[in-house]
Amino acid sequence: MRGCTLGLRAQRGGPVFVALAGPALLAAGVIACDDDDGPYGQARQMPETAARAFVAAVAASQQAWAQAGLAELIDRFGLPARVALIANRATWVTDLLAHARGWADHVPVVEALAVRAATRAAILALGLPLAEPDETTLAGRLAAEADWLRGLGQGQRPWTRKEKLAALAAAG
Template identity: 35%
Template sequence: MKMERSSGTDWIGLGLRAIKGGGVVVGMVVDEGVPRIVLSTFIPTAASDDRLALEPYRAAYEMQRGPHGGASAQAVAAVAEGHKRQCALATRGLGDIVCKLHNTGYQQIVAALLVNRAGWIIDTLAYSLAWPEHVPIAEGLAVRDALRFACGRHALEVAELDEKSLHELASKQLRLSPHDLDIRLKSLGATAGRPWRKEQKLACLSAWVTLTARQRC
């Protein structure tokens, strides 16, 4: 969607939701309590022909194991390289967005990064090698780490929100019933354009909640 120039609001919220291959980004402003979508886009963390950046843990899972079934040196190096490429692309993509926002008059940016309750996973590679169903979870965590890294490189203020409890938090923070919240999200999606799937709605809601909280400070 075309990015509109700032109408004078001080802050813009960027909701970030990790998916395979990159991050969904929805930017919004809240003018006198009224939310408005400014951008809805995608930050890639892997080139189309770069499997190592797209799914580093899947690549590692398919490699020969090290002693006692653990990660081999080759797998450790592959994951590290995949992470490096993901972080580089995320930093570049987010930098482009930040630059466009600044050029259109949005100077104060707060990022809302969606997370889940997987903080107990300390060794993501060992976790991914333990069971094939763990691999997609590890891939999502890697993309999220790349988005977090990119926010840090661009010195953005970041709020991390638990995805599971986001709707409950939003209902309280925005003072809207779950039904009214869904209606508002659908209405906002009509202005953002396609795609407007679950991932975009979550990113939008995280930005809305974070920005509203920030403006009340």
């Protein structure tokens, strides 16, 4: 069945997902991608070579976890017609470790970007159809879609902003 769509919004620890079949909510949750508490925060304290090796290992682990989580969703709902992984406007950050080392207060953003990169790699490795809607554009639709999102999220507590964005991404 290639009828469901998945919306994903990266965050530290793993992406929030929403699975839709048409306008109906199939499931919402988080795909765990990390059992480590703040790998980039830890890497900031390491010598450069050790830090690069550490974050490379974490990235490989995160991709494997994301791939396993996506495979579980495929087992439950079949191959998705589309997977929408929300993009943000931090594409100028090309070296996550250097960015984390340069700005301590940016570490949570870097960790979310790392989860996004791992999730994107997992989607591509599974050969799933990928769309990358812009987060700012989706956020602009929140008010216009408030009634639909409220109805969709009934019984889903808490129904967070990240889940709402993922639902909008899945809906297209």
